[in-house]
Structure formats: structure tokens, C-alpha cells
Amino acid sequence: MPCCKCEEYEWSKPQEVVYTDPERGKSYCLFHAPKEYKYENIHDKSLVSNQDFNQRVFALIKPDGYETQEMRGIVFPGDINFTDKEMRFNRVTSAAKRRFSFEESHFHGKAIFKGFHFGNVNFTGCIFESEALFAESHFMKDSETKVSFKRSIFKTKCDFMSAKFEVSVSFKFAEFHGRTDFVNCVFENLAEFKSVKFIGDVNFFSCYADYRKIHIRSAVLDNVVFSDREVPFFIFQGCKWPVRMSLERERFSAAQDNDILPSHFFTALEDLYRSLKQMAADKHDMLKLSDWHYREKLFKLISEFSDDPLAIHLQLFENEKSSIKERSLHFVKILFCRPVRKVLSATFWYWLISGFGEKPFRAGGVLLSLILGIWFLLGFVGIVSSKSSLLIQGLAAPTWENIENFGTVFMTLFKNIMLFKTTAIEFHAQYGWANGVVLVFTRLIIPLQVALFAFALRNRFRR
Secondary structure (H helix, E strand, C coil), rough: CHHHHHHCCCCCCCCCCCEECCCCCCCEECCCCEEEEHCCCCCCCCCCCHHHHHHHHCCCCCCCCCCCCEECCCCCCCCCEHHHHHHCCCCCCHHHHHHHEECCCCCCCEEEECCCCCCCEEEECCCECCCCCCCCCCCCCCCCCCEEECCCCCCEEECCCCCCCCCCECCCCCCCCCCCCCCCCCCCCEEEECCCECCCEECCCEECCCCEEEECCCCCCCCEEECCCCHHEEEECCCEEEEECHHHHHHHHHHHHHHHCHHHHHHHHHHHHHHHHHHHHHCHHHHHHHHHHHHHHHHHHHHHCCCCHHHHHHHHCCCCCCCCCHHHHHHHHHHCCCCHHHHHCHHHHHHHHCCCCCEEEEEEHHHHHHHHHHHHHHHCCCECCCCEEECCCCCCCHHHHHHHHCHHHHHHHHHHHCCCCCCCCCCHHHHHHHHHHHHHHHHHHHHHHHHHHHHHHHHHHHH
């Protein structure tokens, strides 16, 4: 009985059977047998060493490199290094002519293709149990060249660092469970990541591609790392975005370890979110534009005092997963522990009172606090009425007359805040500064907060 896998994969030369599964009744050759049953032959149950197995795999490679090197469905029991066999292909004039098919192969050990030159290669449906190393490999272009990693599963580290793809490459439905590096990788043609599972960190930092040549569709982007420089290379469609990009989480972790970091450390995040905001604007995605705008301004603020440990408190306060108690503690430290020179930062106050024009509940809460605060202050600290005005006497115990004036005080505040063109009751202070304070709050601070609240509300509903 021939090897069932040789028949399934249509090997031109079926191999000798070395193992038969007693339960299924299927026979397997040395190359397709499970890793525990790599016997010398059907009668000799001694296991073939990994080194000997690899030599037999290399022997499958045809001298005429223009033919497809048929390796479909091979089960590799241990590490294998194809880099050492680069010299075997010296007979081939153009490396782009090399054809390999590893379709549905299973690599139990390291698969090392570092610095290898590929032509038409197929890794569809492969399973890499250990490291898959394609660093500095070169996928060369030919008229019929294509590269496929469709449905491949990378269970640990995957390294494409400094690899070069002259041809289109497909990673459709692939799974990356460990850390994957496309750092310094060059994509000269289309690179397609459709319905890919990025379970481990996937790093595209410092990669290069032609404009919008890297397509990522229907993927969760929580673990994808890239900077503002790489944003123009991508097209994202139907993806699920995280609240905080992976690069931010990496920088935040480093900040916690070091307490103090240089401002450019956070400026890179400001640039990243600005690029994402521009991308959202080009796609008319107003909701993401709002989110990226907020985080862009947030890291502008953090970079202003990145040389101070309070940068950590601001990030922890912005972490929505923290408890209310923890966020409140960090907020108090932000308010009362910052140096005076930075308390006056316009960016800080813009964040505090309106969330950069993106948080209507925060802006409304600050507005309500201002109105109630000045209302109760004026109602309880000694206002008495005269025929045409209210007299601020300064701090005094509240009287029934004060309480009766509450309604009048409120209407006066309301008219001042809304800037009605009508004669409102004037405030005359026994102390000159009191009248000035009332005018500053009712004619300047509160109307500005009303405008910020309206702006934040408009942004939220428009987007």
C-alpha cells in the first residue's frame, strides 16, 4: 500500500512506506509519518535521527532548480536549516526561477531560511511549532512568481526582519501567536493580511513599502506595532482598533520602569496619532478622528513634562481600566504636585476643562461646578438687596434675605453667562475686589466654559 500523503499531494515519486496507523489503517512514508514514527523502514523500527532526516529532505531537491521542489505535507521532526544548502542551487542561473512547495508541511523544530533566496514559494497551511526564521531572506521576482503564507500558523517567534519581497505576498487567514518582526522589511509589491490573527506582538517598525501596499483587512490591531512613518504604507479595512496603540503600551511600560523619559519618547506617539487622525480624516471616519485627536493632544501634554514623574500619573489617570479610586488619586497628584510653571500650560487647562474639546461630560461637569459654585457663594456669603442692585457685603452668616435672593442671583448669573442684551441686576461690592471677581467669572470664565461644552457636544454628536 503506497503512502496516503504521497497520493494526496500527488508526489511524482511516491516514497516507501515506513509506518502504518493501526487505528486508521493508513500508511505513511518517512517524510509524511508523524514525528514519533520516523522509522528506517516498515520492518526496522529504529528511529531516523533528525540530522539523517534532514539530509534525506535535501536529497529531494532536484538538480534542475527550475522544477518545483516538491515538499508538500512533510512533517519535520526537529530543527532544519535551509540556509546551509544555498550552494545546492548554484546551477540555477536566476534564483527567481526556484520553485518550492511546502504546502501543509509541519515544522516541529526551528525552520531556518535566513538569507535564503526564493522564487515561487508556497507555505500555505504550514504549521510552525517552533521559531520560523526568514530574516534577510529575498523573495525574488519573476513573471509567474508568487509567495503564499495563507492559513499558516506561527506558534512562537516569527522573524522576517530585513527580508525583501519583490513580489506580492499573501498572509490571508494566518495566525501569529508569538512575537513577529517585520522590522526593516521591504515590500515592493502587495502584501495582504486578510482576516489575520495577531495574537502576539507584530512589529512593522521601520519597514518600507510603496504607498498603501500593505493591506490589513478584518483584523484586530491590539498587538500591531508601527510608527507615524509607516502609516502611509497601510490600508486598513474593517479592522478593530484598540483605544491605545501597541506602541503606546510599549512606551508606557518603559516609562514605568524608568520614571523619567525624554520628551521625544512621547513626541513619537504624538506624531503617530496625528498620522492616524489624518488617515481617519481622509476616510471621513469622524469617530476615529475624534479618538486620535484626543490622544494626539494628550501626548503633546505629556511631552511637556516628560522629565517629571507626573507624566506617569497622567497616563494612569487616562487608563480607563483603572478603578475610580486609583484614577482619583492620580488626578489629585496631577493637580497639586505639578510645578507652578507648568500649571499655567494652556494645553493642560484645555485637557482639564474639556478633554481637548472631545469630552462633553467633562466640559459639562466643569460648567455645572462653576455655576453652582458661584451661585452658592453669592447666595450664602452675605448678599443683601437694595432697590436696584445686590450688595456684596463679604463673608457673613446666611440670612433668610440671602436665601430669598437665590432666585434673583441665579437669573442674574444666567443673563450674564448667556450675554443677553438686557439690563441685569448689577452687583455692587462693599469690597472692590468682590465685584471684579464676579465679573471675571460671569462675563469671562463661565461663558468660555459654555462655549467649550457646546464645542465638545457638537464634536461628539457630529462624529
